[in-house]
Amino acid sequence: MNLSEKDLNNLTNLEKGYEGELLFDKWVEALSGDWLILNDLLLESNNTEFQIDSLWISPETIYQFEVKNYDGDFYIEGDKWFSQSGKEIKNPINQLERSESLLRRLLQDFGVKTPIKSFVCFVNPEFHLYQAPSNLPIIFPTQFSRFMKKLSMSPPTIQKGYVKLAEKLVAAHIKESQYKRVYEYRFEDLRKGVTCTRCNSFLINLKVDVFICKNCGEAERVKPAILRNVEEFTLLFPKRNITTSAIHEWCNGLKTKRTIRRILLENYTLIGNRKNSYFIKNPK
Ligand SMILES: [Zn+2]
Structure with a gap:
């Protein structure tokens, strides 16, 4: 933002x-x-x-x-x-x-x-x-x-x-300072997309199974990149459910919902019925 x-x-x-x-x-x-x-x-x-x-x-x-x-x-x-x-x-x-x-x-x-x-x-x-x-x-x-x-x-x-x-x-030790600055942000206001792990650029090209940064050339495979974005999403919005649609939007539609769902199914646990299903972290 x-x-x-x-x-x-x-x-x-x-x-x-x-x-x-x-x-x-x-x-x-x-x-x-x-x-x-x-x-x-x-x-x-x-x-x-x-x-x-x-x-x-x-x-x-x-x-x-x-x-x-x-x-x-x-x-x-x-x-x-x-x-x-x-x-x-x-x-x-x-x-x-x-x-x-x-x-x-x-x-x-x-x-x-x-x-x-x-x-x-x-x-x-x-x-x-x-x-x-x-x-x-x-x-x-x-x-x-x-x-x-x-x-x-x-x-x-x-x-x-x-x-x-x-x-x-x-x-x-005080856990929360009374002077702690709270940064307000909303999902709607944040820029969506996958960023480069090296230079943080949003300029990412998709080549089959790899994201390539247009700015610095860094390559990252799709799966770890999507999982990194799920982590980001959870950190920024701990109260939001991890859903296929949310992650799809968070990644700016760079991959299809089908791919995102597959990656989530492989790495997270599905909760709930079809309509209201969401994912949670796998219990350790
Ligand atoms: Zn880069």
Whole structure:
């Protein structure tokens, strides 16, 4: 569907943030030792919501990481951060300090006084920050492997109390933020069709049993492509029944209802009588 510029920006940022977290996870694989690691925590302290991308718990230190997937050139002037084009961005250090102080308060409520060390991690290798003072709590992509080596050299000994603490934090995790942005959409308003798995283009040609992307040439067999669209449909419209007609329309009629029904019959379970029949996922 056509998104407003604001929604498009928001969603693009969310997607970028998510990709950043995946990059961060890749780095963390190199860490050795029994760390208690909690990712993507949404907590509340002092009636204020705050988010932690990654929290590593050890008896000596609790590490808090804010993951940023910025790419391109940025610079700092005083307390302010700018992108190369001169647009001011939120100062990530302020954000980090804010969540650290809220975290400290929360830990005090749990009776924990372990010192906290916080870092902003820039995970994108294309990121560069000009005029960065060396005392900022930042880990640049080129520093990460050394940072991990250092931590791996003194792995923590996890005591029961710290497992308890991790459990408490998980229990305190808020599942639905009150600030969560809900994107409204209706089946009728969404563009129908099969998209390319590589470039997301809707420009798809059908050649016998294969969909070919007119934009990038990527090929995908019809069956997995249709099943991918059924998954998409279920994710977007969990309350709608999976029917042959619905999937036929969702795929913009690229294959006949007969083919769609056959694929659904092979992979899903048919419920109901002829007129009102629909499909559900096969029980595992
Ligand atoms: Zn493509």
